[in-house]
Amino acid sequence: MVRVGLIGFGLAGASFHAPLIACVEGMELAAIATSRPTERFAGAVRHADPMALIDDDSLDLIVIATPNDSHAPLAQAALAAGRHVVVDKPLATDDADAVALVQLARGTGRLLSVFHNRRWDSDFLTVERLLRDDALGEVQLAELRWDRFRPAIKPGWREEGGPGSGLLNDLGPHMIDQAIRLFGMPDAVAGDVTTQRDGAGVDDYFEIVLRYGARRVTIGSASLVAAPRPRFALHGTRGSFVKFGIDPQEAVLRAGGMPTDSGYGIEPDSQWGVLTDAQGTARSVRSEAGDWRGFYRAMRDAIRGEGDVPVDPADAVRGLRIIEAARAG
Structure with missing residues (x-):
């Protein structure tokens, strides 16, 4: 034990x-x-x-x-x-x-x-499966986004000024880690990090472009998006995969549920992503079961x-270096 x-x-x-x-x-x-x-x-x-x-x-x-x-x-x-x-x-x-x-x-x-833990999200596991199966061919454009609509400033350290606060420090590590898992370390990084809400004391918007030769991977999040953009959008030589919505595990756990609950980590088919092939034919793709356990x-x-170990700490160091490069512009 x-x-x-x-x-x-x-x-x-x-x-x-x-x-x-x-x-x-x-x-x-x-x-x-x-x-x-x-x-x-x-x-x-x-x-x-x-x-x-x-x-x-x-x-x-x-x-x-x-x-x-x-x-x-x-x-x-x-x-x-x-x-x-x-x-x-x-x-x-x-x-x-x-x-x-x-x-x-x-x-x-x-x-x-x-x-x-976002390596064990249903949507991310689905994207990994599609890339393993070469369903998209050579991916040349990928967008990973996690938007919110929070016009009001939430109390607490995450939105107050100080070391480790701000949206980039909150969601950036997860999204950057997913990008590194999918595509490795980039050749170059460009970032745009700012504050958009009135009264906000920390960054609440970021857009990071990771460059891999001709491939571009964009990681972005904003706090004033009432109609969220796709969580994942990947476009390759064989087709595109577009997925809206967030893995359901967080909502279950926040509401007091447990990982042993029936249906935990299973996305309804209404939230499955769509794969469009080179001929323009679109079909829903069943989401993998997520499980942070x-x-x-x-x-x-x-x-x-x-x-x-489930996550090599060296991966986290790489992610922090990308965050610092993004803040530098």
């Missing part, structure tokens, strides 16, 4: 990490560090101080689901204490701190991974010595 300690019990900790860990065979959510109530996971010991949890020698894995600017120092403390570590994205607020964590993990012989199953196996 892999005993897990979770630091942070806000949206990410309470709605995502805790239910996933609790529903993975061979893992036990043994402790939670938070000032918030944890009755839903009453079997976990509650700590007010994260360091008390980190110092608990009975724990194998520490999961960090706290505000972004605390990721690096908490991960450093957990690795130094001899624990394996999972950090919610981003790994750190800059690539220098991220590289230092990777080096520390290597030096201590502990495992380090980053919660890029795949991340923690792989982490469990890695701790047991039965495989690699």
Whole structure:
């Protein structure tokens, strides 16, 4: 049994990490560090101080689901204490701190991974399948977008000024990680990052173009889009695939559901993407079943010595470097 300690019990900790860990065979959510109530996971010991949890020698894995600017120092403390570590994205607020964590993990012989759970989204798994099957031919244009309609500023650290805040730090790591998984590291990066809403203190719009020779991959998000653009749009020499809507897992978990619920991770056919071939014939493509538990199953196996970590932290470092290049323009 892999005993897990979770630091942070806000949206990410309470709605995502805790239910996933609790529903993975061979893992036990043994402790939670938070000032918030944890009755839903009453079997976990509650700590007010994260360091008390980190110092608990009975724990194998520490999961960090706290505000972004605390990721690096908490991960450093957990690795130094001899624990394996999972950090919610981003790994750190800059690539220098991220590289230092990777080096520390290597030096201590502990495992380090980053919660890029969107690799287990239904739509992304479907895109990966289409590319494996060469259904689109040579993809020369790809667009990955994640739009919102939030005219009002939400309270909380994500939309307040400070290290690690802003839309690019929030959604960028997921989308950049997906692009790297599909196409590798780009030859060049161009970015446009700005603030569009009245009263916003952080970026709420970004557009990043990744250049791969003649191929262009655009990653974008905006906060004033009432009619969202396609989540994925890929165009190749054999056809195009266009997919609207967001993987359903987050909505289920936010509403208090569990990964063991019937139909979890299954998209209705009304949300399936459309594949259009070179002759202009269009057909719906069944979405793969999404399951974020795949991340923690792989982490469990890695701790047991039965495989690699689910996300190489070096991938997160690459993503942070793309974010920094995008901010530079």
